[in-house]
Amino acid sequence: MESIINHLQAVRDESPIVHNITNYVVMNNTANALLAIGASPIMAHAHPELQDMVKISGATVINIGTLDEYWVESMDIATKAANEFGKPWILDPVGAGASAYRNETITKLLKHSPTIIRGNASEIMSMAKVNAVTKGVDSTNTSDEALEAGIALSKKTRAVVCISGEKDYVILEDRVTAIENGHPLMGRITGMGCTATALIGAFAAIVKDPFHATVSAMCVLGIAGEMAAEKSSGPGSLQLHIYDALSQISDTDITNLAKLSSLSNNDL
C-alpha cells in the first residue's frame, strides 16, 4: 500500500515523459489520463524523430489498436531504440487474435522483448496460443480463465504480464498479484484498457521494478474508476470523472480502497 502511495507521489513529482505510439481511437483519452496522473504524454510515430522521442522519454508505450505498415515500422524502430537506450517499453496487444496481421505484428514486436505486456483476458490467451481467434478488441473471457496463459506468456517472454478485467492480475513468471479494484462501467468506455497501459508507462518510467510499477498503475486506475463511478450516471460522465479522480486520488483513498492480494503457488 505504502509503495503505491510513494509511486504515485513520485509520478506526480517527477512528471515523466511517456512516449506513445497508439491508436487513433484513444490518443486523446490516454494523453488526458497521463496528464491527470501527473505525467507528460507525447504521441509520435514519424520515423525520423523516433530515436529522439525514445531518448527523451522515461518509457515508450506501443499499442497496436489501429495498425498500418508505416506504423508497424515505427513500432519496430521505437522498440529497438528503447532497448538501445535501456528504457522500458510496454506492449498493448489490442485485438490480438482478431487478424493474422495483428498476430504477425505481435510476433515481430516480441523479438524486441517488451518490459511489460498489458491486455485483456482474450488478448493474453491469444498471445499464449491458448485461443487463436478473438472477437475483436473486447474480451470474451475472464481474467481467471486467462491466468494460466498469462503465467505461460510471462515465462516465455520474461515480461511482466498484466491481465485486466473485473479482476486484474500482474504476473512475473510464478509471482502473481491480484487487484480487485475497478468498476463494471469501466468496460463500457472505449480506451479504458489503453488508458491502463499508458498509465503503466508512467509508473514504469519512474519505478525501477516493472512488476511493482504495474501493480501500482492498475491499482490507482481501479480506485479512480470506483471513485468516478460513484459520481457518474453512465459511461459518458464516467470518462470525465475518471480524469478528475486520477488527478485527485489521495494517500487516504489508496489506503482505504486498495484491494491487493498475492497468490501463492497453492492458488495457481
Ligand SMILES: Nc1ncnc2c1ncn2[C@@H]1O[C@H](COP(=O)(O)OP(=O)(O)O)[C@@H](O)[C@H]1O
Ligand atoms: N467488470 C469490471 N470490474 C472492475 N473493473 C473493470 C471491469 N472491466 C474492466 N475493468 C477495469 O477497466 C480497465 C480496462 O480493462 P479491460 O476492460 O480489461 O481492458 P480492455 O479495454 O483492453 O478490454 C482495467 O483497469 C480493469 O481493471
Ligand SMILES: Cc1ncsc1CCOP(=O)(O)O
Ligand atoms: C475500438 C478500437 N478499435 C481499434 S483500437 C480501439 C480501442 C480499444 O481500446 P481498449 O482496448 O482500451 O478498449
Ligand SMILES: [Mg+2]
Ligand atoms: Mg484493450
